[in-house]
Amino acid sequence: MAKGTARYIAGKVERFDQKNEMWRRPRWDPSQHEMGRKVYGTSFTHIREKKPGYTQIDLALGVAGWHVETAFAHGNVTEGTDMYKWDMELVLPYGGAKQPIPDEPYLVSDPSYMSQVIKKAARFLGASLVGICELNRLWVYSHAFHFWTKEHLPLEIPEEYKYVVAIAVEMDCQAIETSPNWPTHAACGLGYSQMAFTATSVAQFIRTLGYKAIPSGNDTALSTPIAIDAGLGELGRNGLLITPQFGPRVRLCKVFTNLPLVPDEPIEFGVTEFCSKCQRCAESCPGQAIMYGGMTDKPHNISNSAGQLKWPIDAEKCFKGQFAGDTSCMNCERVCPFNKPPGWLHDTVRRGVKHTPWLDSFFVGMDKLFGYGKQKRAEDFWLQ
Ligand code: SF4
Ligand code: SF4
Numbered sequence: 001m002a003k004g005t006a007r008y009i010a011g012k013v014e015r016f017d018q019k020n021e022m023w024r025r026p027r028w029d030p031s032q033h034e035m036g037r038k039v040y041g042t043s044f045t046h047i048r049e050k051k052p053g054y055t056q057i058d059l060a061l062g063v064a065g066w067h068v069e070t071a072f073a074h075g076n077v078t079e080g081t082d083m084y085k086w087d088m089e090l091v092l093p094y095g096g097a098k099q100p101i102p103d104e105p106y107l108v109s110d111p112s113y114m115s116q117v118i119k120k121a122a123r124f125l126g127a128s129l130v131g132i133c134e135l136n137r138l139w140v141y142s143h144a145f146h147f148w149t150k151e152h153l154p155l156e157i158p159e160e161y162k163y164v165v166a167i168a169v170e171m172d173c174q175a176i177e178t179s180p181n182w183p184t185h186a187a188c189g190l191g192y193s194q195m196a197f198t199a200t201s202v203a204q205f206i207r208t209l210g211y212k213a214i215p216s217g218n219d220t221a222l223s224t225p226i227a228i229d230a231g232l233g234e235l236g237r238n239g240l241l242i243t244p245q246f247g248p249r250v251r252l253c254k255v256f257t258n259l260p261l262v263p264d265e266p267i268e269f270g271v272t273e274f275c276s277k278c279q280r281c282a283e284s285c286p287g288q289a290i291m292y293g294g295m296t297d298k299p300h301n302i303s304n305s306a307g308q309l310k311w312p313i314d315a316e317k318c319f320k321g322q323f324a325g326d327t328s329c330m331n332c333e334r335v336c337p338f339n340k341p342p343g344w345l346h347d348t349v350r351r352g353v354k355h356t357p358w359l360d361s362f363f364v365g366m367d368k369l370f371g372y373g374k375q376k377r378a379e380d381f382w383l384q
Helices: 004-008 030-042 056-073 111-124 183-208 223-229 271-277 280-284 315-322 344-355 357-369
Strands: 129-134 143-145 152-154 163-170 213-216 250-257
Touching: 004 223, 030 315, 056 183, 111 129, 111 163, 111 183, 129 223, 163 183, 163 223, 183 213, 183 250, 223 250, 271 357, 280 357, 344 357
Parallel strands: none
Antiparallel strands: 129 163, 143 152, 163 250, 213 250
């Protein structure tokens, strides 16, 4: 039986061109210029002191959350930049004069043990979840598109990079519960900043062992299929990775490497069946970008890949809906029944979803009845 991303393949899949990713389209696609001007020119600039969730304090948290990504990492600009460099000098603590790094790579006699080690190191360095898969080059962008220079060049990862360490970073639940208020933007930005910190630190760990490592955020390759292949979760109706631990409330990064590792098994815990009954994300989407009904392999536009049976997101509508009224939307994460803080009740239900698919509609109903997923007041976010 097909596992991981192989479950979703329904036809010919071609490598995705990063130029067609929605955030880059305003840089070259005339049909998206106006929307790009709004999103990149005026979003988060209208402070409304009398409107909780859109005050200077909320804005300040957003700027702080994004700070490491926007000031130092620049992973959203292009691949291999700053904190995401494909190669980086190893700087030993305190100058390192007395701690030379051996010329020979660390001898990996047991890739299974090394996999445990790399997962422990990744968690130590900030990962909430870690998995390993062999690199399927279908998920590597065919071309990279530089956000500022618009340079558009073919992209390949050298053959020796056989494995990927897939990393998920949890985003703050209380901030996302205020979606579409600005604390959501701060949670998203902090996720990007943590992605850069963790991915580059894991890469340095691997390089210090004498192996090669390429840290990657949203650049270089599609993170969601890699995370699915690495056993971190399944694909949801909202187009996001759904993890058993945090639902869709994670950001993803990865590290490509030639370090000998053992891949994890992809997991299934009933997400596809549950999403077939639940449409809460579609009902709550201000852009109507999320599909109702069954899956399809037909793309909405050039921002989707063809050949995969799923609920493709209409990224053009999401782009418009996400920033309608100068908001910051993560409604599709806020309302998702898999998005819960850890706790025995929530963990029990999540386990139940796997073993009792006939109760899925009941769980969706109970989720609504208990008021889960309802927007929380931004004032309360600051008092928690
Ligand atoms: S981010 Fe908002 S607009 Fe975009 S798909 Fe999710 S709910 Fe819809
Ligand atoms: S809100 Fe419901 S349909 Fe949407 S991703 Fe979550 S479980 Fe699936």
